[in-house]
Amino acid sequence: MKSVLKNNIRVVITGLGVVAPNGVGLQEFTKAIKAGTSGITFHQHLKDKGFSCCIGGIPSISEEKKLEYLSPLQLRGFNSTSILYGCMAAIDAWKDAGFIVDENSNLDYDSGLIFGTGTSGIEKFRESIYKIDDQKVRRLGSTSVVQTMASGISAYLGGILGFGNQVTTNSSACTTGTEALLLGFERIKYGNAKRMLVGSSSDSSLYTWGGFDAMRVMSYKHNESPEKGSRPMSATAAGFVPGSGAGALVLESLESALERKATIYAEVLGGNVNSGGQRNGGTLTAPNAEAVQKCITDALIDANISADKIDAINGHLTATSKDGLEIENWTKALQRKGSDFPLINSLKSQVGHCLAASGAIESVASVLQVKHQFVFPNINCEDVHPKILDLITKDKIPQKILEKKINFLAKASFGFGDVNACVIFKKYSKV
């Protein structure tokens, strides 16, 4: 049963931040997704370690850039890209929302954060394990715990921003970022916070990616042509390409946003999080199709809109053999197919699968589309999979940027553990 909150608190997005393989910072990222710029490159260290897939998406960040976000003290013994990316995206989003970041700011009980990750600082973990095995446990110093605890990212940010509301980390595999967004949305909706900074991050590390390589779910066919490697919805899709980075969004009650005269990117109209329980075809690694469809339809119910209103979908669409099933699930959940299907795209064609960070980075991309009224291009699917063309027409999968009126956009993420999340964004209007 769906519980419907009997209040009229509206939740809007007032700030965005992103660290992605094809663009660091909102401006660069917006430019990149509009142009369909690939952030996938070849990585010799993957090849040296014997990976089948030697390509991936790693954001490019200089040492000077790091110092804009973290102090020299914070960077001493620092070895966690997920915390770095998360801090950068979140600080950018908070500033973008019109706040200042000051270590002496007053404690803000009205603002909280939910920032997810899969594992935290896996390279730091490795470093620590080697020291311990070498009987040098005392050489860990003070930096190991805070960088390797799952909530390291929220702990760093809570202190940098001085938040006094809930400060926590969620983790639900590739659903993490979208789930964080919906958790923050609910907290504001319940009247427990005015603002929630939400997002997720994922390390750039062969130790994060290795297990997926071993499962043969990553593409090994494009080591010579990295930019062509990530091919969601393509007939020649050969597995996902690993990515990394972070995305962050400032959610705020409409009342608070109007009071501050903040820029409003979009409204979060509603959403749903569920699980397929690894039943009816669902497993630890494969989705229960029925639950995926229910997640989407329940999101529409929560948002109180009908399926025909959806103008665009930002899918999960990883470039594995499951893309066709995902499209089928969308067609069934929305009861729309062929030329009646909404426009659909996958950011993974440009940045790869950023795993725990994917939901947040892709939500940032989705919100930018709603704000600036465009649909970014899918790259690498000039050869759309025939199974997908049996379900929807080819023009629903734009290969070039489309300037388009988008009132309602659905964004979904699905993750290992048979978990699902779907959120409905709406172009902001007063009523």
Place this chain on the structure above:
Amino acid sequence: MTKEEIIVKLTTIVKPYVQNEEGFKNMNEETDFIKDLEINSANLVDIILDVEDEFKIEIDNDSMEQMLSVKATVAIIQEKMNA
């Protein structure tokens, strides 16, 4: 190594951890790491690791607990170096 030479090296070591610049400017033998320099207590273990590397000594747990001021730290460094 003289006491003064040790203090010079120690000053470089603690610098990145200092949160009170005024206290750091006036750093002397009587300076307390936490009270005067406002160093985060969690960072004291990092300072000790840096001291071990700089002076090529090893500091045991009992000595570590005493290393809260410049004076005590200098004394322990001298003791370990002469051991």
